[in-house]
Amino acid sequence: xxxxxxxxxxxxxxxxxxxxxxxxxxxxxxxxxxxxxxxxxxxxxxxxxxxxxxxxxxxxxxxxxxxxxxxxxxxxxxxxxxxxxxxxxxxxxxxxxxxxxxxxxxxxxxxxxxxxxxxxxxxxxxxxxxxxxxxxxxxxxxxxxxxxxxxxx
Amino acid sequence: xxxxxxxxxxxxxxxxxxxxxxxxxxxxxxxxxxxxxxxxxxxxxxxxxxxxxxxxxxxxxxxxxxxxxxxxxxxxxxxxxxxxxxxxxxxxxxxxxxxxxxxxxxxxxxxxxxxxxxxxxxxxxxxxxxxxxxxxxxxxxxxxxxxxxxxxx
DNA sequence: TTTTATCTTGAGTAAAATACTCGGTTTTAA
DNA sequence: TTAAAACCGAGTATTTTACTCAAGATAAAA
Numbered sequence: 001x002x003x004x005x006x007x008x009x010x011x012x013x014x015x016x017x018x019x020x021x022x023x024x025x026x027x028x029x030x031x032x033x034x035x036x037x038x039x040x041x042x043x044x045x046x047x048x049x050x051x052x053x054x055x056x057x058x059x060x061x062x063x064x065x066x067x068x069x070x071x072x073x074x075x076x077x078x079x080x081x082x083x084x085x086x087x088x089x090x091x092x093x094x095x096x097x098x099x100x101x102x103x104x105x106x107x108x109x110x111x112x113x114x115x116x117x118x119x120x121x122x123x124x125x126x127x128x129x130x131x132x133x134x135x136x137x138x139x140x141x142x143x144x145x146x147x148x149x150x151x152x153x
Numbered sequence: 154x155x156x157x158x159x160x161x162x163x164x165x166x167x168x169x170x171x172x173x174x175x176x177x178x179x180x181x182x183x184x185x186x187x188x189x190x191x192x193x194x195x196x197x198x199x200x201x202x203x204x205x206x207x208x209x210x211x212x213x214x215x216x217x218x219x220x221x222x223x224x225x226x227x228x229x230x231x232x233x234x235x236x237x238x239x240x241x242x243x244x245x246x247x248x249x250x251x252x253x254x255x256x257x258x259x260x261x262x263x264x265x266x267x268x269x270x271x272x273x274x275x276x277x278x279x280x281x282x283x284x285x286x287x288x289x290x291x292x293x294x295x296x297x298x299x300x301x302x303x304x305x306x
Numbered sequence: 307t308t309t310t311a312t313c314t315t316g317a318g319t320a321a322a323a324t325a326c327t328c329g330g331t332t333t334t335a336a
Numbered sequence: 337t338t339a340a341a342a343c344c345g346a347g348t349a350t351t352t353t354a355c356t357c358a359a360g361a362t363a364a365a366a
């Protein structure tokens with residue numbers, strides 16, 4: 001039950017762009033450094049994000065990437081779907097093309113995966129990049145203590 | 154963001170055993186047939202379920218498997234964890250051994266995965282095999298129609 | 307006691323996915 | 337014109353997945 005590093009790195013990168021939203025384009029290199037992602041690997045991820053319309057790129061000197069729309073209008077779900085495809089804990093409850101099995105109509109265990117999927121999408125779709133920036137702001141102000149208390153690890 | 158077929162098949166198999174709870178041991182072969190799982194593959198899964206104490210086995214003729222405790226006391230989470238290990242959408246929020254990164258204290262994207270993880274575990278841990286049997290009973294009585302209406306696919 | 311049904315174990319494997327790397331090309335601001 | 341960037345395609349080592357198979361151990365039934 002794991003995400004690949006694509007979604008993991010991808011969200012970090014998008015969060016990085018969100019924190020720089022409104023200024024000049026941000027170079028891939030600087031994102032890679034700040035977020036500790038391999039530069040060449042990040043290239044691939046950015047290509048995917050660009051193709052799905054989540055970021056815009058500017059080539060040439062002084063070029064780089066910016067978010068294609070306001071941080072508040074990009075959700076974690078958008079990012080994960082762009083990089084990992086439709087969310088589906090198992091094939092038969094794929095968001096886009098649920099792979100049919102013969103028993104779809106009455107398969108009981110399927111309802112479990114359906115609930116899991118809806119749980120995941122509900123959470124991912126409810127978090128946008130602006131939220132994350134706000135949270136980051138809060139952490140910066142109050143120090144790290146509170147944040148640690150909130151989350152077990 | 155996908156489960157492997159282990160969790161998928163495994164829950165089917167456990168549900169099958171739950172529906173036969175209280176009677177004689179159920180052979181792996183019959184479970185495999187009903188649930189359309191490869192017999193030799195299911196062998197492996199049952200071995201894992203046995204080692205984690207979710208099923209008991211009886212060897213020899215008339216042997217087979219039974220649930221190690223009442224269906225109501227086995228959750229979908231138990232099954233998934235037995236077959237796929239601790240639930241962790243990304244390593245840094247692994248249920249058991251969160252793999253540390255240098256930024257644990259203040260990493261913001263991490264809070265996303267934490268929420269996703271807790272969403273998943275919350276759902277999986279809230280569903281037990283007795284629930285599923287009840288639901289199956291309901292479907293058998295009312296026919297399939299209602300069930301289809303409830304779930305989009 | 308022999309047969310047969312069943313679980314048990316360990317090894318092997320083909321295919322896919324993952325997580326990258328690398329070298330070269332194109333574009334554009336300075 | 338030059339240097340800084342994005343862009344592109346190919347390649348690859350490693351890991352995971354989803355199995356298969358064969359031989360052994362055990363116990364009930366004949």
